[in-house]
Amino acid sequence: MSHEVTPEPARPLQVAMLLFNGHTALDFIGPHTALTGAGMNVHLVAETLEPVLTDNGIAIAPTTTFDDCPSQLDVLFVPGGFVEGPMLDNKAIAFLADRGARASYVTSVCTGSIVLAAAGLLDGYRAATHWSTRDQLAQLGVEVSTERVCVDRNRLSGGGVTAGIDFGLTLVAHLLGEQAAKFSQLAMEYDPKPPFNAGSPEGAGPEAVALFNQFIAVGDKNLTRAVSTVLGQRMHAHTRPSGPHAEVAAK
Numbered sequence: 001m002s003h004e005v006t007p008e009p010a011r012p013l014q015v016a017m018l019l020f021n022g023h024t025a026l027d028f029i030g031p032h033t034a035l036t037g038a039g040m041n042v043h044l045v046a047e048t049l050e051p052v053l054t055d056n057g058i059a060i061a062p063t064t065t066f067d068d069c070p071s072q073l074d075v076l077f078v079p080g081g082f083v084e085g086p087m088l089d090n091k092a093i094a095f096l097a098d099r100g101a102r103a104s105y106v107t108s109v110c111t112g113s114i115v116l117a118a119a120g121l122l123d124g125y126r127a128a129t130h131w132s133t134r135d136q137l138a139q140l141g142v143e144v145s146t147e148r149v150c151v152d153r154n155r156l157s158g159g160g161v162t163a164g165i166d167f168g169l170t171l172v173a174h175l176l177g178e179q180a181a182k183f184s185q186l187a188m189e190y191d192p193k194p195p196f197n198a199g200s201p202e203g204a205g206p207e208a209v210a211l212f213n214q215f216i217a218v219g220d221k222n223l224t225r226a227v228s229t230v231l232g233q234r235m236h237a238h239t240r241p242s243g244p245h246a247e248v249a250a251k
Contacts, residue, residue, distance in 0.1 A: 012041040013074040013175060016099060018115075019046045019062050020092065022082030025054040026161050027109045031077060034168025037184040038176055045069045047091055055081045066095040075171065076103040080110025080130060080160070082219060084226035087118040096121060105174070109158035109167050114223070116157075117142050118230045126152040130160035131201055132216060136227045162199070165190055 015035055017028050028044075036042055046052050046062035053059055076099050078086075086092040096119040100106045106121050113127040117140035126143040128150040129136075138144045149170045150157045156174070158167030165188070173181035198204040204212075213220075 012039060014070050014072065015040050015042045015075040015077060016045050016064075016069050016073050016103075017042060017077045017079065018086065018092065018096065018112075019044050019052040019060055019079075020081075020083075020086045020089075021053050022055050022085055023052070023079045024081040024110060024161060025056070025058055025060070027079030027081065027112065027164050028077070030162065030164030031109060031158075031168035031171070033188055034165060034172055034181075034184045035075075037187050038172045038180050040075075040175075043069055045095070047089075066091060069095070069099065071099070071102065073099050073103040074175065075105045075107055076100050078108045078112035078115045079164075080108070080112045080114075082222070083111045083115050084222050086115050087226045088229060093119045105154050105156060105171065107156045107167070107171060109164040110160045111223070113137055113142070113157045114140065114227070118226075122155065125155045126150055127155060127157040128159045128163070129157070132160075132212070132220070133223060136223055139227050140230065 017032065019028075032042055044060065044063045045066065047066055049062050049065060051059040051061050076096065078096065092115075096116065100116070100119065100121040106116060108116050108127070108129075110130045111133050113122065113129045114133060114137050116122050116127070117137060122140070122142045126145045127137065128145045128147055131146075134144045134146070145152075145157070146159075148159050148163045149167050151170065151174075156167060156171055158164050169181045169185050169190070172184050196203075198208060201209045
């Protein structure tokens, strides 16, 4: 009689992706496709289970809430978009800070890294973001990377929007190996050959860059304002009196 023991199947890796009104769909759909294609269990997390609208009006249904999301995560992920909301949302920041303190990997795509920075999860790390928001990320004390995918220890971040696919495949390779990542890439038939060399400011040229900057002018002001608010909150926290005389000093 054989005494071999059939091993228990490995548990699926647990991934939490933050959703918020105004997020960019492709920022999380690209990584979501890569990660689920590799067999990971992906939770779409928001404060409630009410549908969340992307920045172009697509309704996405969360699968769990801040309270019910698993406490032990292999991957915590934040997409970009209009990130002023989550940056200044105490509940979202508290959720990220809590899960991020224990997650094996803390990750983002596009301006999602600015949300991670607002939550204090990129202190002492390098990170990437959309090319147009590198200044705002730097203002939060993060060393800004211009790489399409930035890997700094257990912090992985992608550049703008379409970099999410590259990010997702890179993360799969880190977690499950190169063969799993190649399988996921093949399943997506990810073999990009863009029709134009306009995916960066250098390739697009000054006219296209000027048009884009005009297009994002309002959003840029809102993001800069949110960054200033976060910095103000940090300064207030650092200068607030503490100890037995704090209450007296605050009066």
